[in-house]
Amino acid sequence: MFRKILIANRGEIALRILRACRDLRIPAVVAYSDVDRDSLPVRLADEAVCIGPAPAAKSYNNIPAVISAAMITGCDAVHPGYGFLAENAYLAEICQQVGLTFIGPRPEVIERMGNKAEARRVMREAGVPMLPGTQGTIATLGEARDFARHIGYPVVVKAVAGGGGRGMRVAMNDAELVRGLPMAQAEAEAAFGNGAVYMERYLLKPRHVEVQVLGDSYGNIVAIGERDCSLQRRHQKVVEEAPAPNLSRKTRENLLKMAVKGARAAGYTSAGTLEFLLDAEGRFYFMEMNTRIQVEHPITEETSRIDLLAWQIRVAAGERIAFKEDDLRPQGHSIECRITAEDAANDFMPAVGTVETYVAPGGPGVRVDSHLFGGYAIPPNYDSLLGKIIVWGKNRDEAIARMERALRETIITGVTNTIPFHSRIIADDAFKRGEVHTGFIPEFLDRVADREFDPPD
Numbered sequence: 001m002f003r004k005i006l007i008a009n010r011g012e013i014a015l016r017i018l019r020a021c022r023d024l025r026i027p028a029v030v031a032y033s034d035v036d037r038d039s040l041p042v043r044l045a046d047e048a049v050c051i052g053p054a055p056a057a058k059s060y061n062n063i064p065a066v067i068s069a070a071m072i073t074g075c076d077a078v079h080p081g082y083g084f085l086a087e088n089a090y091l092a093e094i095c096q097q098v099g100l101t102f103i104g105p106r107p108e109v110i111e112r113m114g115n116k117a118e119a120r121r122v123m124r125e126a127g128v129p130m131l132p133g134t135q136g137t138i139a140t141l142g143e144a145r146d147f148a149r150h151i152g153y154p155v156v157v158k159a160v161a162g163g164g165g166r167g168m169r170v171a172m173n174d175a176e177l178v179r180g181l182p183m184a185q186a187e188a189e190a191a192f193g194n195g196a197v198y199m200e201r202y203l204l205k206p207r208h209v210e211v212q213v214l215g216d217s218y219g220n221i222v223a224i225g226e227r228d229c230s231l232q233r234r235h236q237k238v239v240e241e242a243p244a245p246n247l248s249r250k251t252r253e254n255l256l257k258m259a260v261k262g263a264r265a266a267g268y269t270s271a272g273t274l275e276f277l278l279d280a281e282g283r284f285y286f287m288e289m290n291t292r293i294q295v296e297h298p299i300t301e302e303t304s305r306i307d308l309l310a311w312q313i314r315v316a317a318g319e320r321i322a323f324k325e326d327d328l329r330p331q332g333h334s335i336e337c338r339i340t341a342e343d344a345a346n347d348f349m350p351a352v353g354t355v356e357t358y359v360a361p362g363g364p365g366v367r368v369d370s371h372l373f374g375g376y377a378i379p380p381n382y383d384s385l386l387g388k389i390i391v392w393g394k395n396r397d398e399a400i401a402r403m404e405r406a407l408r409e410t411i412i413t414g415v416t417n418t419i420p421f422h423s424r425i426i427a428d429d430a431f432k433r434g435e436v437h438t439g440f441i442p443e444f445l446d447r448v449a450d451r452e453f454d455p456p457d
């Protein structure tokens, strides 16, 4: 096992990694930027080391700073969390070169899955279901039009270096493709320094269902269940749940089987996620693979009783996966609400300020992963996630009741946040029926009046 781990992240995930280190009895060092000096993970860590000023480019995304922080504190492993350098193949490569273990898959696997056209090729060759699409990148407009006519509209142009919806353009017809293709290429070039794009048939209002996988260094790969993450706003997840509601046993089994097949083809050796789109008929298609631990991992932990963070660390240290997929019948139902510092009544304008009072919810089946405390000044430099409320119930109905209770109990004053917005979603009849799809949040926002997101007195 590792001697000491550098946590190269901040906020709730830095705290989550620290908790896993404590459970495994591994000392941990938290790397922090100037503005995070007084944060909860820094206060609770065994050691902490400043890696630079507030802008992420100079601290959390600064590879030399992260590597030297690990070396001078005597760490032998680096946990990147999510975001920042979590899917940076160079960091994984340099770690290898200086004798540090990067807690994640091998650099070439990060690289391969980071190229979305290459990832598609790997998955197609492995026999994972996929929407009709271009083999590799699009060279010319003529090629794109021929292809679109062949598979039929609508189509979507996506950035090879993209993911998470950035650099994506939908075309309903030939004219839109003629206009959209150069726009997608220019956007991809500007955002990623790589203008390469590929194309596939576009599904209207699909569901987003993803599968958690774990691989070790001995060729063992298990699927630890799926999550429905369809409730998103501008490609940001808002509510996630496990298992995915209204999914037949047969579809679920097939989905998990294909995820293992895909992860095996990718040479996967860590915790990772394969994202799929699910159409109204229950057919699923590979979308992309994330080579990191994800924000929504707790709902899988709650339904599988597997500590994903601990296992991600254990397999990185060379341990074998000690459970079989057949022993992993998911228990009950889990839901997560991502609470952010945003004003839902004002087009989700980012909120700033200092947390005045913070009272976390509790009781049976409630878990809170958050770095908040009363007096915490939220730095404006990073994402707006304040924390996650996670509930578990013996079935979906009990999980929903517990989430309603948890949201009602939570007190966060001083900073506008999305608790009232989440309360309205959880109370929504369509949500209660499990009628979730990627158009849900936009339709919900059209349906309800903004004032309904005001906090109760």
Ligand code: MV4
Binding pocket: 131, 156, 163, 164, 165, 166, 200, 201, 202, 203, 204, 206, 207, 208, 229, 230, 232, 235, 277, 287, 288, 438
């Ligand atoms: C799609 C799609 C429909 N058809 N691809 C958005 C994020 C990026 N990972 C891919 N995305 C989509 N790709 C095809 N061929 C619809 C989306 C999409 C979406 C996907 C998941 C969750 C929310 C979404 C919201 C809008 C569009």
